[in-house]
Amino acid sequence: MNRELRELFEIKQDEEKNIQPADQNVKNHILIRLAALIFGSIVFFIAMTQAKGWDVLGYLFFMMIFHAVWLLFIIIEMAILQGNEKLKLRNVNLTFTLILLLIYGIGAAVILGGS
Structure with a gap:
């Protein structure tokens, strides 16, 4: 709509919608989230390999809690x-979630399907 007509009818148009979104550094975003997930999983996996008996199941449970919080x-x-x-x-976060x-x-299907 013409600027003069907007002023005449006192139509306020949100100027913030015309501003482009901030720079989206997708590579950095992916690296940070993926590094946190992989590092946490490796730490729990190392703890599971060092543990004996029921402790392995406990570390597996804690790793699943870590993944759920992530x-x-x-x-x-x-x-x-x-x-x-x-x-x-x-969209990157949606992809990580999926x-x-x-x-x-797949893990649940393999475990439950094998029984």
Whole structure:
């Protein structure tokens, strides 16, 4: 709409919508989240290889809790990124979420299917 017509009818147009979203460094975003997940998983895996008896199951349980907290963080961050209109970073988080759920789903199917 023409600027003069907007002023005449006192139509306020949100100027912030015309601003481009902030720079979205996708590579850095992927590296940080993936490094946190891999590092945490490796730490728990090393602890499981050093443990004996029922301690292995305990470390496995703690590793699953770690993955669940990481997944919760990714989901919360996905909602925040959607609000900030950083859609590329949101899509990366969505991909991480789907991959982790797929891995756990395949693992559950293998374990339950083998019984």
